[in-house]
Amino acid sequence: MAVMGMAAERAAHGADVFHLEVGEPPTPAPSAAIAAAREAIERDRLGYTPATGDPGLRRRIARHYLDVYGTHVDPSRVIVTLGGSGACILAFLACFDEGARVGVIVPGYPCYRNMLTAFGVNVIPVRVDAGAHWLLSEETLEGSGDLDGLVVASPSNPTGTMLGREDLEAVSAWCEAQDVRLIVDEIYHGIVYGEPAGTALAVDDEIVVVNSFSKYYSMTGWRVGWMVVPEYLVDPIERLAQNLFVAPSTLAQRAAEKAMDCTAELDAHVERYRGNRELLLDRLPRMGITDLSPADGAFFVYADVGHLTDDSYVLCRSWLDDLGVAVTPGIDFDPEHGRSSVRFSFAGTRLDVEVALERLEGRYGTS
Numbered sequence: 338m339a340v341m342g343m344a345a346e347r348a349a350h351g352a353d354v355f356h357l358e359v360g361e362p363p364t365p366a367p368s369a370a371i372a373a374a375r376e377a378i379e380r381d382r383l384g385y386t387p388a389t390g391d392p393g394l395r396r397r398i399a400r401h402y403l404d405v406y407g408t409h410v411d412p413s414r415v416i417v418t419l420g421g422s423g424a425c426i427l428a429f430l431a432c433f434d435e436g437a438r439v440g441v442i443v444p445g446y447p448c449y450r451n452m453l454t455a456f457g458v459n460v461i462p463v464r465v466d467a468g469a470h471w472l473l474s475e476e477t478l479e480g481s482g483d484l485d486g487l488v489v490a491s492p493s494n495p496t497g498t499m500l501g502r503e504d505l506e507a508v509s510a511w512c513e514a515q516d517v518r519l520i521v522d523e524i525y526h527g528i529v530y531g532e533p534a535g536t537a538l539a540v541d542d543e544i545v546v547v548n549s550f551s552k553y554y555s556m557t558g559w560r561v562g563w564m565v566v567p568e569y570l571v572d573p574i575e576r577l578a579q580n581l582f583v584a585p586s587t588l589a590q591r592a593a594e595k596a597m598d599c600t601a602e603l604d605a606h607v608e609r610y611r612g613n614r615e616l617l618l619d620r621l622p623r624m625g626i627t628d629l630s631p632a633d634g635a636f637f638v639y640a641d642v643g644h645l646t647d648d649s650y651v652l653c654r655s656w657l658d659d660l661g662v663a664v665t666p667g668i669d670f671d672p673e674h675g676r677s678s679v680r681f682s683f684a685g686t687r688l689d690v691e692v693a694l695e696r697l698e699g700r701y702g703t704s
């Protein structure tokens with residue numbers, strides 16, 4: 338956020354900025370979703386929906402699981418939320434009491450740890466590293482002591498690592514055996530570059546799954562997401578949602594339902610990400626930045642820059658000030674070791690990525 342602020346300030350002074358720091362699509366919502374929102378503004382009253390979301394959208398999300406993953410999900414288990422963030426808030430409050438011990442993957446999305454801390458939950462870092470391809474293993478979990486819960490994103494932010502079916506089965510079996518509540522954040526599903534992502538719900542429908550219209554559906558600012566939960570959690574989550582939020586945005590829900598039919602338009606964005614990803618994975622190693630996360634999914638490459646700096650925040654500052662290249666330092670994702678890492682986002686335009694690479698090559702050379 339600090340880098341985004343500095344990049345915006347630089348741009349406001351008329352200097353050029355090439356954006357590899359932003360974790361969101363630069364594209365608007367799909368055109369049919371925007372048309373649906375326009376129509377809803379003209380014709381609908383746009384009052385509250387039920388706290389769990391519009392029944393039509395809940396049915397449409399349930400159908401998505403059958404269409405995309407071949408997994409049956411009853412619409413009653415789908416809860417529409419205020420983005421993936423709203424789903425995390427509800428999941429954490431419904432699943433964990435104050436004082437609980439919940440594992441979060443490091444490096445990982447910082448808001449999990451901040452939300453859990455705000456709710457009085459003890460955050461237990463579960464470290465993954467380049468040596469193990471940034472993948473979660475049973476051995477790592479064993480070293481975390483007694484846990485009440487575990488939060489995993491697949492694909493992950495910032496490494497793009499994805500848990501395959503076998504990895505998911507192993508993590509799920511471990512959690513079941515240890516009586517650990519597993520929450521899987523699938524917000525980057527749809528943005529993958531090899532095998533399609535499988536949903537954790539196909540492994541065990543006791544897992545709480547979080548998702549959102551923000552990333553694949555290119556609707557960050559609409560603030561609409563969802564979760565799928567076991568039947569017995571629906572009622573407590575409905576009560577929480579009713580009291581905390583009353584309901585998700587009705588307008589956003591109308592647009593989101595239409596967005597689910599716009600795969601051709603949305604897959605074209607994924608093709609652009611794919612091209613940007615190839616540029617980074619090809620050219621960063623040639624300038625000596627060789628230790629890169631696999632970026633199986635999402636739009637991030639997490640890179641070791643320990644040979645260039647002992648403080649990636651200072652390095653990012655100099656890339657921005659001297660080269661006009663905005664990149665995120667690793668400290669947010671990994672407070673302990675993140676000073677030797679940066680996250681390159683390739684969500685932006687091809688021009689952003691190309692010019693940023695040219696400028697970095699100007700500084701570090703190319704082999």
Ligand SMILES: Cc1ncc(COP(=O)(O)O)c(C=O)c1O
Pocket residue numbers: 360419420421422423446490493494522524548549550551557561562
């Ligand atoms: C892993 C992960 N989960 C959740 C979120 C929050 O998403 P939303 O905009 O849907 O609230 C993000 C946003 O970057 C994210 O990276």
